[in-house]
Amino acid sequence: MSRASDRAYAQIRSMILSGVLPPGEQIREEALADTCGVSRTPVRDALRRLEADLFIRRSDTQRSFVADWSIDDIEDAFVLRTMLEGHAARRAATRVTWDQIERLKIHNKAIQSAVAPTVPDIPTFLDHNRQFHTIVMEAAASPRLSNMLGQIVEQPVVLRTALHYDRDNLIRSLHEHEELVFAFERLDGDWAEAVMTAHIRRAFHAYSEAHRSGRNELAA
Amino acid sequence: MSRASDRAYAQIRSMILSGVLPPGEQIREEALADTCGVSRTPVRDALRRLEADLFIRRSDTQRSFVADWSIDDIEDAFVLRTMLEGHAARRAATRVTWDQIERLKIHNKAIQSAVAPTVPDIPTFLDHNRQFHTIVMEAAASPRLSNMLGQIVEQPVVLRTALHYDRDNLIRSLHEHEELVFAFERLDGDWAEAVMTAHIRRAFHAYSEAHRSGRNELAA
DNA sequence: TTCGTCTCTATTGTATACAAAAGTGCAAAG
């Protein structure tokens, strides 16, 4: 992450996620180059990647804008994520190694510690949650599936989802992770897919409800 | 398609598809720039896009190579395509408009004409086949799904698949298209998904068998 | 007033020069 284009990528991405660059905002390469302290060349490079990640969309005349996600877009992304991650869980159930199962359990333990206190440690939860899902993808052993799921999971909407989890949701999430490991240990693809599907759908509804209230806050 | 980077993209892509740049070949930006008659800047642009399309992979030290697809990679791509396109067909079945159904029928008619002669017109088949599938995606009304499927369908392996179709396979392909339209007319998502799944799986086996014989030819 | 067109400005696209980094081969030491 030391090349200028990588730094620019990370910086612009975080500017979008943090709302410094709000949805719909036009992106000017030179302005970003100044902000990031690099020339336009690596900025253009970063913008291409962000465009592929759907963080940015380009008009028909080559101008770039921060992507604006409609409710339909959001549901669309979750539906795809449900399908892909469910499929990954099914594949993983019959391919997972004992070592991977051990690592999944370690992350679940860490998540348990993070959600046990009255005030959960969200950053720790997020970190181990991400690693848990990464291991599932690894066990699914499909580079293309990982690639595509990566694209979806990295999208702004999904990244912000867990921020809306209350403690109850975090604990349910943990229980689903544990159930998934049970399914893996029994090589039960059907079960694994069902648990994962429910896991992602619940996340969607958690997001969706929190988002609605968020909208109201903005409107108020 | 008039910008230099677009021309470079198209040209490099076709060089890979036609085998001028064989799998595993290292890619040198300057050499391609000379070949395409443009500077390195648009070539780099094109290479980034081809990398996202998985036509090109980069080593850990930033060098680019034409992607080399293993048998597992190929099956992997087809499995994903089956899942995504099956899902798309299901969605399309309950969203497709009468206008889209008419257009699907028009392309099927064109395909019928192309495969009717003893010597089928493969380019015409490919063209209308592609448009047929594009309309299905359009009817599925999920931008992300379209985007992802586009990534898979455009991959070298898939692009070359139909070249291995014999006349019998082409006719079967047509019949499956027709059955899909029946399923759409009856708004039957289960049926549509099943037909599409079978459609793609058959394409996979057609490819896989032709590929095996192709390998033998190379070995002989 | 409204439409069109023209010009000027803002923004992106391309070329080129130079910097940085990685690969390559040779030589010397062990």
Next chain:
DNA sequence: CTTTGCACTTTTGTATACAATAGAGACGAA
């Protein structure tokens, strides 16, 4: 004979200048 380090070559990364193109606003004609 192998290995390691160093210089040299090749290749990629970045900056900057310039070209091309889209957008915005003014001005004039209908």
